[in-house]
Amino acid sequence: MEHIALVDPKHFRDVLGSYPTGVCVVTSRGEEGQRWGLAVGSFTSISLDPPLVGFLPDKRSRSWAQIGETGQFCVNVLASEQLEACQRFASRHDDKFEGIAHGTSPAGLPLLDNVLAWIDCDIERVVEIGDHLLVVGAVRAMERRDEGAPLIFYRGGYHTLAGLEDA
Numbered sequence: 702m703e704h705i706a707l708v709d710p711k712h713f714r715d716v717l718g719s720y721p722t723g724v725c726v727v728t729s730r731g732e733e734g735q736r737w738g739l740a741v742g743s744f745t746s747i748s749l750d751p752p753l754v755g756f757l758p759d760k761r762s763r764s765w766a767q768i769g770e771t772g773q774f775c776v777n778v779l780a781s782e783q784l785e786a787c788q789r790f791a792s793r794h795d796d797k798f799e800g801i802a803h804g805t806s807p808a809g810l811p812l813l814d815n816v817l818a819w820i821d822c823d824i825e826r827v828v829e830i831g832d833h834l835l836v837v838g839a840v841r842a843m844e845r846r847d848e849g850a851p852l853i854f855y856r857g858g859y860h861t862l863a864g865l866e867d868a
């Protein structure tokens with residue numbers, strides 16, 4: 702069946718922007734040490750048994766074109782102090798890692814310093830959906846830190862948790 706565009710793209714973005722998300726940087730590394738990463742708000746947990754997570758890169762993402770070839774990715778969950786890293790990895794900067802402190806995850810992938818959590822994955826499958834791809838990752842290693850607040854993206858702006866008393 703043909704899909705008919707009934708929705709104005711700006712309205713679509715405005716309405717969907719009312720759903721708040723965290724922000725992750727999805728990274729990977731090439732055999733010659735090249736590093737790639739892109740900021741995503743579409744990260745989600747998918748399955749516990751087996752442990753699967755996913756995110757949705759734009760088909761035109763230059764970073765995804767490289768990351769997809771490596772067969773692996775590391776999800777870096779950003780803390781509220783990491784707005785600069787978020788903006789860098791959402792840009793088309795030539796070397797997005799320049800000046801961004803980072804080390805290496807157990808899978809050997811770029812792991813940004815001070816992230817709230819990280820998840821090493823093998824790419825389990827990639828499904829084309831509209832103008833995006835659904836990338837499913839099989840979790841190989843994961844960890845979180847206890848302290849810290851997340852970076853939150855909502856209606857085009859960045860926020861952090863206010864916290865509800867007694868919630």
Ligand SMILES: Cc1cc2nc3c(=O)[nH]c(=O)nc-3n(C[C@H](O)[C@H](O)[C@H](O)COP(=O)(O)O)c2cc1C
Pocket residue numbers: 724738739740741742743744757758759761762763764765787790791792793854
């Ligand atoms: C808060 C936020 C969330 C984003 N979420 C996504 C996403 O889920 N999928 C995506 O493809 N791009 C997303 N982007 C845009 C990409 O980060 C950006 O287009 C990308 O880094 C462009 O560089 P590339 O061509 O090297 O991939 C998001 C950007 C921001 C600021």
